[in-house]
Amino acid sequence: MLPTSLGPWLDYTINGxxxxxxxxxxxxxxxxxxxxxxxxxxxxxxxxxxxxxxxxLCVTQLAxxxxxxxxxxxxxxxxxxxxxxxxxxxxxxxxxxxxxxxxTIGLSVVMDQTAQLLFSPDPRAxxxxxxxxxxxVGGGSIGALDLLIAGVGVGSAALLYGFLRxxxxxxxxxATALDRDAAxxxxxxxxxxxxxxxxxxxxxxxxxxxxxxMYYNTIDPNMGFQAGLKGIVAQLIGGVGNVPGxxxxxxxxxxxxxxxxxxxxxxxxxxxxxxxxxxxxVLRPNGLFARARRLPPEPLTGTFIAPSRPVVLPRWAVxxxxxxxLALPLAVRQPYLLxxxxxxxxxxxxxxxxxxxAGTVGQVSLGHAGLLAIGAYASALLTLDAGVPVLLAVPLxxxxxxxxxxxxxxxxxxxxxxxxxxxxxxxxxxVTLVILNWESLTRGPIGVTGIPPLAVAGTxxxxxxxxxxxxxxxxxxxxxxxxxxxxxxxxxxxxxxxEDDIAARSYGVELDRYKALAxxxxxxxxxxxxxxxxxxxxYINHETFPAPVSMLALTMVILGGLGNVAxxxxxxxxxxxxxxxxxxxxxxxxxxxxxxxxxLIRFRPQGLLGTV
Amino acid sequence: MTSQPGKPxxxxxxxxxxxxxxxAVNGLDLTVGEGELVSVIGPNGAxxxxxxxxxxxxxxxxxGAVAFDGRDVSGLPAExxxxxxxxRTFQHxxxxxxxxxxxxxxxxxxxxxxxxxxxxxxxxxxxxAELALALVRPAPVRAEEERLRAEALEIVALFGERLxxxxxxxxxxxSYANRRRLEIARALALxxxxxxxxxxxxxxxxxxxxxxxxxxxxxxxxxxxILLIEHKLDLVMQLSDRVVVMDHGARIAEGLxxxxxxxxxxxxxxxGHKAVGGLAEPDGAEPDGAGQGGGNQHGERPVVAxxxx
Numbered sequence: 001m002l003p004t005s006l007g008p009w010l011d012y013t014i015n016g017x018x019x020x021x022x023x024x025x026x027x028x029x030x031x032x033x034x035x036x037x038x039x040x041x042x043x044x045x046x047x048x049x050x051x052x053x054x055x056x057l058c059v060t061q062l063a064x065x066x067x068x069x070x071x072x073x074x075x076x077x078x079x080x081x082x083x084x085x086x087x088x089x090x091x092x093x094x095x096x097x098x099x100x101x102x103x104t105i106g107l108s109v110v111m112d113q114t115a116q117l118l119f120s121p122d123p124r125a126x127x128x129x130x131x132x133x134x135x136x137v138g139g140g141s142i143g144a145l146d147l148l149i150a151g152v153g154v155g156s157a158a159l160l161y162g163f164l165r166x167x168x169x170x171x172x173x174x175a176t177a178l179d180r181d182a183a184x185x186x187x188x189x190x191x192x193x194x195x196x197x198x199x200x201x202x203x204x205x206x207x208x209x210x211x212x213x214m215y216y217n218t219i220d221p222n223m224g225f226q227a228g229l230k231g232i233v234a235q236l237i238g239g240v241g242n243v244p245g246x247x248x249x250x251x252x253x254x255x256x257x258x259x260x261x262x263x264x265x266x267x268x269x270x271x272x273x274x275x276x277x278x279x280x281x282v283l284r285p286n287g288l289f290a291r292a293r294r295l296p297p298e299p300l301t302g303t304f305i306a307p308s309r310p311v312v313l314p315r316w317a318v319x320x321x322x323x324x325x326l327a328l329p330l331a332v333r334q335p336y337l338l339x340x341x342x343x344x345x346x347x348x349x350x351x352x353x354x355x356x357x358a359g360t361v362g363q364v365s366l367g368h369a370g371l372l373a374i375g376a377y378a379s380a381l382l383t384l385d386a387g388v389p390v391l392l393a394v395p396l397x398x399x400x401x402x403x404x405x406x407x408x409x410x411x412x413x414x415x416x417x418x419x420x421x422x423x424x425x426x427x428x429x430x431v432t433l434v435i436l437n438w439e440s441l442t443r444g445p446i447g448v449t450g451i452p453p454l455a456v457a458g459t460x461x462x463x464x465x466x467x468x469x470x471x472x473x474x475x476x477x478x479x480x481x482x483x484x485x486x487x488x489x490x491x492x493x494x495x496x497x498x499e500d501d502i503a504a505r506s507y508g509v510e511l512d513r514y515k516a517l518a519x520x521x522x523x524x525x526x527x528x529x530x531x532x533x534x535x536x537x538x539y540i541n542h543e544t545f546p547a548p549v550s551m552l553a554l555t556m557v558i559l560g561g562l563g564n565v566a567x568x569x570x571x572x573x574x575x576x577x578x579x580x581x582x583x584x585x586x587x588x589x590x591x592x593x594x595x596x597x598x599x600l601i602r603f604r605p606q607g608l609l610g611t612v
Numbered sequence: 613m614t615s616q617p618g619k620p621x622x623x624x625x626x627x628x629x630x631x632x633x634x635x636a637v638n639g640l641d642l643t644v645g646e647g648e649l650v651s652v653i654g655p656n657g658a659x660x661x662x663x664x665x666x667x668x669x670x671x672x673x674x675x676g677a678v679a680f681d682g683r684d685v686s687g688l689p690a691e692x693x694x695x696x697x698x699x700r701t702f703q704h705x706x707x708x709x710x711x712x713x714x715x716x717x718x719x720x721x722x723x724x725x726x727x728x729x730x731x732x733x734x735x736x737x738x739x740x741a742e743l744a745l746a747l748v749r750p751a752p753v754r755a756e757e758e759r760l761r762a763e764a765l766e767i768v769a770l771f772g773e774r775l776x777x778x779x780x781x782x783x784x785x786x787s788y789a790n791r792r793r794l795e796i797a798r799a800l801a802l803x804x805x806x807x808x809x810x811x812x813x814x815x816x817x818x819x820x821x822x823x824x825x826x827x828x829x830x831x832x833x834x835x836x837x838i839l840l841i842e843h844k845l846d847l848v849m850q851l852s853d854r855v856v857v858m859d860h861g862a863r864i865a866e867g868l869x870x871x872x873x874x875x876x877x878x879x880x881x882x883x884g885h886k887a888v889g890g891l892a893e894p895d896g897a898e899p900d901g902a903g904q905g906g907g908n909q910h911g912e913r914p915v916v917a918x919x920x921x
Contacts, residue, residue: 305710307784481747488746489728489757492715499708506668506702507802508694508723517739611710 011141012258018146018215020254021153025208026231027238027246028160029201034241035177036190036197038097040418043084043104044205045228046111049221051077051206052213053115056126066129070152073210074203081202082195090191091602096305098364101418102558103601105366105551108224109594115221117587123220126213149211156204157247164243169196177241205231225547226270229429232422233277239287249288271433274426281423282411305362305498305562310610313566322476328468335464340580341573345471346536348572349529350549351556352479352565353522358554359563359611360486361518362498364421365409367428369549371523374431375401375530376540377442380451383535390454394531401527402520413515416501428550435542447541454535471532475569478525483565485521486612494518495563495612548590555597561607570608620682621646621806621837622667627676629662629861636662638861639676644806649828649838651848651869654858655881660841661703663858664808667839668700669693681805695723697805701795701812703841709784713775716783716794717764720801727756760801767797770827788815796827807831809840813847825850849873857881 026048033041054076058069088103130148134141164170169192175183176193184190212227213219234253238245253273260272280288313321329338350372358364379397382388388396408430412423435442442448453460454470461470485491493514496504501511534540556575560567575596579589600607624642628635636659644650652660665671667678669690677686680696688696699720708716728745729738745753768775771793778786783794792812799807812828813821825847832838832851842848848855848869855872857865859881865872872878 307710307782485743485746488749488753489718489722489725490743490746492711492719493722495711495715496708496719499710500706502670502690503702503706503708504719505690506670506694506700507720507798508691509719510691513739517743521743 008262012262013255014142014146016255016258017251018149018254019257020234020251021149022208022212022215022250023230023234023253024153024247024250025156025204025211026227027234027250028157028243029204030231030235031238031241031243031246032160032173032197032201034235035243036173036180036193037089037100038241039089039100039104040232040240040422041104041201042101042228042232043088043107043111044201044231045224045226046108046115047077047080047084047202047205047224048209048212048227048231049115049219049224050080050111051209052126052219052223053119053209053221054206055210055213056124056219059126059129070207070210073206077206077209078199078203080206081198081200084202085194085198088598090194095601095605097417098421099601099605101421102364102554103598105554106594106598106601108228109548109551109590110598112221112224113588113591113594117591119221121221123218125217126219128214128217130214145214149215152207152211156207160200160204160243163200169193173197229425230273233273233280233426236277236422237280237288239289242287242289245287245289252288267437268433270429271437274430274433277426278411278423278430281415281419285415285419305359305611308561308606308610310561310564310606310612311608318566325472326469326476329465333464338464338468341577342468342471342536343580344573344576345468345475346529346533347553347556347576348475348569349471349478349532350526350553351560351568351572352475352482353526353529354553355557355560355563355565355568356482356494356522356525357518358557359561360491360498361494361515363424363515363518364554366421366425366550366554367431367547368424368526368553369545369547370408370428370431371401371405371526372530372533372549373435373540373542373545374404374523375527376534376544377435377448377530378527379531380448380534380540381441383452384448384450390452390535391456394454394528394535397531398524398527401530402523405523405527406516406519409519410512410516413512425547425550428547432542432546442542445542447539447544448534449539451534451538451540453538454532467536474528474532478528479565479569482521482525486565490514490517551597552590552593555593555600557607558600558605559596559607561609561611563612564607564609565612567607567609567612574608619646620644621648621680622839623679624663624667625677625679627663627666627678628674629659629666629671630674635861637666637673640858640861640863642856642863644837644839646837647835648853649832649840649851651840651842651852651855652858653842653845653848653855654864658858658881659861660858661810662861664700664810664839664841668698668808694802697803698808699799699802699804699806700808701792701799701810703810703814705788705791705795707783707786707791707794707798710782712780713768713783713786713794714761714764714779717767717797717801718760720798721760721764721803723802724760725756727752764797764801767800770800770830771797772823789817789820792816792824800831805837807836807838809838809842811841811843813842813844821847845873 026044030041030044033039051073054073055069058064058072064072084107088107089100092100092103130144134143164174172183172188172193173196175186175188176190180190209227212223230253234250235246236249237252238247238249253276256272256276257269261269328341332338350368353371354365354368375397378400379393382393382396383390408427409424412420412427415423436445438444453462455461493509496509497511497514505511530545537544552575556571557568559574560569560571575593579592620643622642622644624640627637627640629637640663652663654660662671666673669685669688669692672687677684679685680693680698685693685696708719711719729742768779774790774793775797778790783791786794792814796809796812809828813824816824821844828838828840828851840848840851852869854867855869856863857872857875857878864877864881865875
């Protein structure tokens with residue numbers, strides 16, 4: 001696999017720098033946005049995707065020449081940035097820090113899904129308009145597109161430098177980044193600064209998408225998610241909010257990826273980025289270029305727990321609802337309905353798990369689907385390859401997910417606020433990528449087929465009622481366990497960590513210990529959920545539990561009320577059950593979830609039953 | 613001397629903490645004897661809160677040592693120091709906003725939980741045992757929780773009718789003064805050997821301040837060792853056995869309240885410095901002064917803004 005001559009290495013280097021340039025266009029925008037609004041913009045990847053599609057429309061439908069296409073893409077995406085700032089973020093200025101981050105996730109889902117509805121999920125190939133010549137350099141070669149990308153990268157950096165350095169608005173941007181309140185008192189129109197920064201950042205992001213479409217000759221509506229993450233990784237390597245650092249971090253990330261592919265193969269590509277992210281977050285959370293032992297630039301605290309009076313369900317009502325739910329299959333015999341609700345109970349396990357870490361402990365995990373995947377694979381492989389009976393494999397899978405999940409997130413325990421979200425997102429991606437690449441254990445991209453169903457005394461529990469009852473009974477049991485734990489000293493200790501981790505430490509609460517306990521319980525619950533899914537679905541692969549499932553879980557949890565056990569169940573029932581019952585077409589569902597998430601954050605952050 | 617100080621409970625020697633070019637705490641020495649109430653006073657920015665953070669383990673010193681009860685605790689994290697019996701309040705009142713008043717006080721008793729957190733503390737089994745006990749809740753765990761609740765009610769009753777009627781309300785609904793009281797209640801629930809109070813009367817009116825003075829005095833009367841940061845000098849003068857005055861991170865005076873109040877160095881620290889800013893050296897500075905503060909270096913100019921505090 002190792003190329004021996006210098007030529008291929010030169011190619012890999014050029015390739016890495018070109019990709020790095022593309023990341024830089026994203027990362028610079030993210031750094032600018034972080035600088036003025038202290039926000040890590042998860043919608044940035046979607047802007048990049050929109051840029052690619054605007055470019056594709058310009059070239060194929062309108063037959064515009066390339067320079068005009070660039071202008072149209074930059075203008076269109078700049079406008080989109082202004083809309084994102086106005087609709088998604090300005091109303092949340094007084095909300096807790098994590099709220100705008102969640103809003104950008106919602107916006108990202110909405111944009112990606114809209115693109116999917118408009119252009120279909122299939123990839124498209126933008127026609128190339130550049131001459132095909134290549135210059136031989138050493139043993140490698142450089143093409144016209146490489147030069148164009150480098151030129152756009154350097155040109156944008158120069159323009160940006162000029163803007164920040166020599167224009168009044170640029171000064172205002174820098175002043176706002178240094179001290180927002182002081183800038184405002186000196187008469188800087190902070191809204192205008194934000195708008196400008198979002199416009200510039202989005203224009204750069206859109207151009208980046210256009211260039212990537214040309215470089216790989218393929219675009220699709222979901223291309224933004226990974227790219228946005230890469231931009232965030234690059235920015236973190238350079239230190240959040242640091243524009244030159246973002247450029248350096250991007251080039252470094254491009255090179256790491258390119259050399260990594262050379263050494264290990266393409267399917268590992270994203271793994272390098274995410275492992276690099278975790279390493280950086282743990283070792284140098286302020287980025288490679290930050291001076292050591294500096295005060296943290298920005299604490300990024302603030303949970304999403306809106307002060308509210310939670311709805312307290314009286315004991316008889318809880319028992320009554322549980323009994324009614326258990327009795328439902330006796331009255332309702334439509335298998336489709338029971339199956340749908342059974343699926344809702346499975347997702348409720350995921351929501352139960354997430355509401356504990358995101359709500360009770362305030363660690364907003366964005367990679368929670370990874371725990372489902374671990375549980376599902378553990379149970380499937382234990383039954384198929386180790387011959388463990390299904391009834392034993394399911395709780396074992398819970399333990400595996402508890403152990404692995406806690407161990408994977410453990411390095412991130414020292415992080416706070418936004419960084420926790422990014423780290424957990426990366427951990428979720430790492431889980432998927434390991435499943436994809438560890439073929440000898442997980443069967444790689446083929447997936448696991450023929451997973452045996454749950455069975456008691458040789459009778460498989462596959463009929464409509466059992467698909468409903470089994471998840472419901474497990475859910476009720478685990479919800480009872482979680483409620484009881486939260487009712488003990490653990491409940492107040494975990495919530496104290498969420499409210500103020502410094503004060504909690506000062507009263508002897510060891511953060512690592514209690515975060516580990518919370519993640520272990522959450523991992524167990526989600527692992528059981530994943531295991532049950534595996535045995536009901538009978539086939540799983542690395543795409544069964546994709547990142548959008550994590551976003552869905554977060555929406556359920558916020559809908560029900562963060563930290564609220566009953567709310568998690570309600571959120572899952574509403575979001576999984578209702579679209580199904582109303583026969584909403586499957587392709588609209590994610591769009592609905594995204595809109596629900598946005599509306600909740602804006603208008604009812606405490607959810608339906610209130611945060612606890 | 614108002615009381616005979618016992619053996620030293622807290623000994624701070626040569627403590628230094630720098631933030632970039634600024635030395636927030638500069639070679640500070642400080643001793644607090646068992647049962648003593650020592651106050652730290654000084655202008656804003658003198659480094660008092662940084663000193664507290666260093667003693668309480670929320671920040672690590674660049675140099676120097678802290679000993680607690682004869683044991684070197686320099687660099688120990690806050691949670692370990694809490695377990696040794698050190699409790700603190702925060703300058704701006706860090707209560708757990710969404711927890712009830714009672715739960716806030718109970719978090720203060722966290723280090724005293726014995727039944728749910730059995731010793732010896734094993735690395736993996738310990739937390740799992742805690743989880744299991746919290747779930748099953750056998751009789752000793754329930755009894756401990758009951759006992760702590762009863763004790764929390766007693767502590768809250770120290771503050772008269774201020775907190776008792778609000779036991780089940782979330783802490784974010786409390787007034788500023790009540791949050792400060794709640795912080796002290798939470799600290800007392802730890803059964804501290806040393807209590808660090810960071811401006812306990814900030815934002816309180818004269819009546820409330822007098823009430824707080826009585827409470828601190830009664831705590832002292834019970835033999836509690838207290839290190840106090842306070843700006844209200846009459847309160848300091850009435851309560852303290854000894855007063856330490858800090859300015860620019862260093863100790864500029866120490867002694868009985870009355871003696872310190874008459875010390876010219878202290879008066880200068882509060883009322884103004886001869887050289888504004890203190891960083892620029894009088895000679896060799898740039899002729900045009902290069903920025904604000906230039907030209908003031910030789911003249912006597914009290915900083916009125918500081919004295920106005």
